[in-house]
Amino acid sequence: MKRPTIAQMRLFRNQLALRMLIPTETPKLLPYKRPKKTKCGQPPEPKLTIEMIPQSCWYENLRKELGREGWDRVRKAEYRRAGHKCEICGSVGVDQGFKWPVECHEKWEKDEETLTYRLVGLVVLCPLCHKAKHIGRTLHMDSVKVHHQVIEHILKVNKWKEFDLEDYLYSVADDWRRTGGMPWAVDMSWIDSYQAADEPEVKRSRRVHRGRFASRKRRRRV
Numbered sequence: 001m002k003r004p005t006i007a008q009m010r011l012f013r014n015q016l017a018l019r020m021l022i023p024t025e026t027p028k029l030l031p032y033k034r035p036k037k038t039k040c041g042q043p044p045e046p047k048l049t050i051e052m053i054p055q056s057c058w059y060e061n062l063r064k065e066l067g068r069e070g071w072d073r074v075r076k077a078e079y080r081r082a083g084h085k086c087e088i089c090g091s092v093g094v095d096q097g098f099k100w101p102v103e104c105h106e107k108w109e110k111d112e113e114t115l116t117y118r119l120v121g122l123v124v125l126c127p128l129c130h131k132a133k134h135i136g137r138t139l140h141m142d143s144v145k146v147h148h149q150v151i152e153h154i155l156k157v158n159k160w161k162e163f164d165l166e167d168y169l170y171s172v173a174d175d176w177r178r179t180g181g182m183p184w185a186v187d188m189s190w191i192d193s194y195q196a197a198d199e200p201e202v203k204r205s206r207r208v209h210r211g212r213f214a215s216r217k218r219r220r221r222v
């Protein structure tokens with residue numbers, strides 16, 4: 001068997017670090033060891049970040065909240081707003097080997113005082129940026145080839161070396177271990193303000209379908 005190159009070994013090590021981030025039933029039992037400080041100190045501020053969804057908020061999303069038709073309307077309006085290009089790296093999925101150009105990602109904020117996981121907006125992403133955002137899911141669902149593609153993509157977009165990514169992964173793991181198992185409540189009330197800020201075309205279509213939206217919408221009080 002051919003001996004792996006240093007870069008491949010590093011990639012493998014990164015993958016191990018990534019695997020540590022996969023949420024489990026008992027996040028506090030994940031193995032954890034912080035690596036030695038790298039020569040370059042703190043990694044540069046990432047353009048493309050990884051977002052770990054707290055366990056209590058898994059499966060809560062706008063698609064479920066609005067129903068399929070409502071979600072399709074919102075995400076397509078977002079695609080138009082972004083010019084059908086990734087808002088982080090400027091790429092499109094067809095150039096990355098996917099059959100579609102972009103996907104819609106929900107932005108969330110954590111309010112630790114009230115333990116509220118709050119929807120604060122939407123962002124249009126290429127499939128690789130989206131897979132990076134949901135790295136835990138990607139490692140569960142996608143092939144090793146895609147894992148490598150995603151890692152390479154994060155390094156490229158953030159202009160990082162592999163050790164920058166490793167440091168970042170450990171900081172994400174730290175945050176996950178601290179907050180991932182807390183009983184967060186989901187707040188999607190942001191979607192109410194979306195109607196006012198939307199383009200005229202979408203406003204019209206949403207008004208037409210408002211009854212359907214309202215009846216299908218379930219809002220969890222927090």
Ligand SMILES: [Zn+2]
Nearest residue numbers: 086089126129
């Ligand atoms: Zn992108």
